[in-house]
Amino acid sequence: MQKFWTRRGTAVLGGLTVVSLAVLVVLGLFVSDPDFQQGDAVRLMYLHVPAAWISYLAYGVTSLASALYLWKRTRAQVWDTLAGASAEIGVLFTGLTLALGSLWGRPVWNVWWAWDARIVSTAVLFFLYLGYLALRKVPAESAVRARRCSIAALVAFVDVPVVHFSVEWWRTLHQKGTVFNRELNPSIQGNLAWALLSGVVAFTFLYLYLLERRYRLALLEEAVEGRELDAAIAERRAEAEAVPGARGVPERVV
Amino acid sequence: MTLLRQALLVAGKDLRIEARSRVALNQVLPFAGIVLLLFAFALDPDRGILPRVAPGLFWVAVLLAGLLAISRAFAVEGENGVRDALRLSGLDGAAVFCGKALAVAAQLLALEVVLGIGVVVLYDLHLHNPLVVVLASLAATAGLAAAGTVYGVLAAGLRVRETLFPLLVLPVVAPVMLGATRAWEAALSGAPSEAWPWVQLLAVFGVIYTTMGWLAFGPLLEET
Numbered sequence: 001m002q003k004f005w006t007r008r009g010t011a012v013l014g015g016l017t018v019v020s021l022a023v024l025v026v027l028g029l030f031v032s033d034p035d036f037q038q039g040d041a042v043r044l045m046y047l048h049v050p051a052a053w054i055s056y057l058a059y060g061v062t063s064l065a066s067a068l069y070l071w072k073r074t075r076a077q078v079w080d081t082l083a084g085a086s087a088e089i090g091v092l093f094t095g096l097t098l099a100l101g102s103l104w105g106r107p108v109w110n111v112w113w114a115w116d117a118r119i120v121s122t123a124v125l126f127f128l129y130l131g132y133l134a135l136r137k138v139p140a141e142s143a144v145r146a147r148r149c150s151i152a153a154l155v156a157f158v159d160v161p162v163v164h165f166s167v168e169w170w171r172t173l174h175q176k177g178t179v180f181n182r183e184l185n186p187s188i189q190g191n192l193a194w195a196l197l198s199g200v201v202a203f204t205f206l207y208l209y210l211l212e213r214r215y216r217l218a219l220l221e222e223a224v225e226g227r228e229l230d231a232a233i234a235e236r237r238a239e240a241e242a243v244p245g246a247r248g249v250p251e252r253v254v
Numbered sequence: 255m256t257l258l259r260q261a262l263l264v265a266g267k268d269l270r271i272e273a274r275s276r277v278a279l280n281q282v283l284p285f286a287g288i289v290l291l292l293f294a295f296a297l298d299p300d301r302g303i304l305p306r307v308a309p310g311l312f313w314v315a316v317l318l319a320g321l322l323a324i325s326r327a328f329a330v331e332g333e334n335g336v337r338d339a340l341r342l343s344g345l346d347g348a349a350v351f352c353g354k355a356l357a358v359a360a361q362l363l364a365l366e367v368v369l370g371i372g373v374v375v376l377y378d379l380h381l382h383n384p385l386v387v388v389l390a391s392l393a394a395t396a397g398l399a400a401a402g403t404v405y406g407v408l409a410a411g412l413r414v415r416e417t418l419f420p421l422l423v424l425p426v427v428a429p430v431m432l433g434a435t436r437a438w439e440a441a442l443s444g445a446p447s448e449a450w451p452w453v454q455l456l457a458v459f460g461v462i463y464t465t466m467g468w469l470a471f472g473p474l475l476e477e478t
Contacts, residue, residue, distance in 0.1 A: 128425040135408070138412050138418070152408060159425070162459060162462060166455060167432070170436060
């Protein structure tokens with residue numbers, strides 16, 4: 001029954017993702033007018049902004065799950081698995097945010113990269129969590145790895161505002177009025193706003209779907225690991241029994 | 255035994271090992287020196303670029319050599335089961351953290367003094383506002399040592415520690431390096447008032463990373 005429900009739930013989530021992505025394609029590529037300053041490049045924003053939002057959401061989930069793991073009352077392996085799954089998606093979407101922003105910057109700002117506070121802190125964030133993922137890949141006993149990674153995730157989480165403030169200061173002390181101020185234009189309206197909103201909704205569904213899939217996959221990986229270990233132990237036992245004179249061989253053979 | 259006394263014991267042990275093995279003196283310092291030379295090869299020294307970018311180069315050199323010093327501080331724990339001995343010694347995790355961070359900070363400070371002389375001599379840098387420069391360096395060293403010690407114990411004992419440790423620690427200490435460079439730049443260009451916010455920011459980083467280490471070090475030391 002439980003299995004049936006999760007399968008059904010995944011299917012529903014997947015369906016919602018596909019439908020909302022289709023809506024985003026229609027709104028973003030056909031319904032939305034080109035921006036009077038950015039032209040058609042504004043359509044990249046319907047992906048860039050939601051991708052950035054999802055990466056923050058994903059890191060938030062990672063930090064929360066890590067905190068729940070470290071707190072003794074709620075300690076359970078599933079929190080660590082969830083934290084890892086979410087961080088992977090977060091790194092993917094941070095990379096997407098940087099790549100899409102770069103593609104957008106080329107026609108609008110005429111540069112692939114700007115030393116803007118937010119861009120630089122996003123890049124540092126990307127490396128910060130790449131390191132976290134690398135740490136997760138280090139083989140260890142699951143409880144050891146979970147504790148180690150949970151602490152690393154929380155340290156990274158504490159570091160996010162530190163990076164943000166220092167970079168913000170750096171750029172505002174040196175160059176007044178960065179290009180990004182224009183992007184914060186609150187007068188976004190009409191079909192552009194709808195397209196952006198549909199992007200956020202579609203990406204949120206996509207995140208939830210990917211998270212659910214990745215989480216299940218991680219559980220399966222753990223199960224396979226356990227089974228392989230059991231099989232290996234059974235094999236060694238069988239080998240030992242096949243050798244004459246070894247421990248466990250019945251006396252009557254001799 | 256008070257926490258301070260425990261911390262000083264650990265720091266004393268580390269510094270004594272260092273004084274006897276002389277790895278920092280014979281390997282880390284020369285490495286930092288060659289890094290300074292390489293910067294001069296990369297940026298033509300005749301065009302006057304070096305004195306202008308010297309603060310940044312100085313801190314990059316400190317960071318690179320500091321990575322080696324921190325790795326070394328945890329490599330000595332890996333031998334002869336010292337890590338287990340530390341755990342069994344009954345010392346408080348926070349005290350072990352403070353001790354190791356203190357020893358690392360002392361080595362970093364020595365490194366900074368030598369590299370400082372290096373940039374003054376090699377890059378023709380004039381040290382204005384020495385008080386601001388020294389305070390900024392002290393605050394930055396506290397942040398570097400604390401953050402480095404947290405990740406040092408995290409990576410210690412892993413098979414991939416040599417490659418994983420820099421990847422983990424560099425994004426975390428990037429703000430420290432940024433703040434220290436800006437503070438030095440402002441102080442050296444004769445605008446100490448612009449340096450003070452950075453010094454304060456560096457001090458805040460130092461406090462944050464030290465608190466983090468204080469809380470996280472014990473559980474991390476216990477794990478493997």
